[in-house]
Amino acid sequence: MTGWKVQTNFPYHIPKCVVIVAPHTSAWDFVIGLAVRSVLRLQHVKYLGKSELFEGRFGFFFRRLGGYPVDRSNKHNMVDQVVDLFNQHDRFVLALSPEGTRKKVDRLKTGFYHIAKKAGVPIIMTAFDFKRKEVYFDKPFYTTDDEAADFRKIISFYAPVQGKKPDQGLTHLLADTAIL
Secondary structure: OOOOEEOOOOOOOOOEEEEEEEOOOOOHHHHHHHHHHHHOOOOOEEEEEEHHHHOHHHHHHHHHOOEEEEOOOOOOOHHHHHHHHHHHOOOEEEEEOOOOOOOOOOOOOOHHHHHHHHHOOOEEEEEEEOOOOEEEEOOOEOOOOOHHHHHHHHHHHHOOOOOOOHHHOOHHHHHHHHHO
């Protein structure tokens, strides 16, 4: 993977989980994600993508890669729809970005969190650290009744990680965790 190191401690024994990958600052994150999926033999990992990717001539390509389109312009009870996907499969791993965009964000989206909570599956935090050229995973964790503490944990994990565009990372959110 052109000089990248990938930790091999992915928890293969967990049949269902939400994998959150951050910081998401570049389209290169998708390419690296596909490479990591291939290297670690994680072809069963699915992802959510903006619906525009699945339209037109190349829509089949993104579906074939395991994508599920998301209409971001409307709230279509997406959490329940994704929880249904978890319930329909014996093995279902969903990877997505907690930011929901490649732009700098003021807060993380909460959909991934509510999906994991409602489906009763753990979250696995995955970092794409462009500074160190390393992909690494944290231990799986289940959501608790203290959502603010869970988000402090998530932001603390990602704050030191540098994305392809460092100024769009999550470090600035660390200061906001004191008010969560």
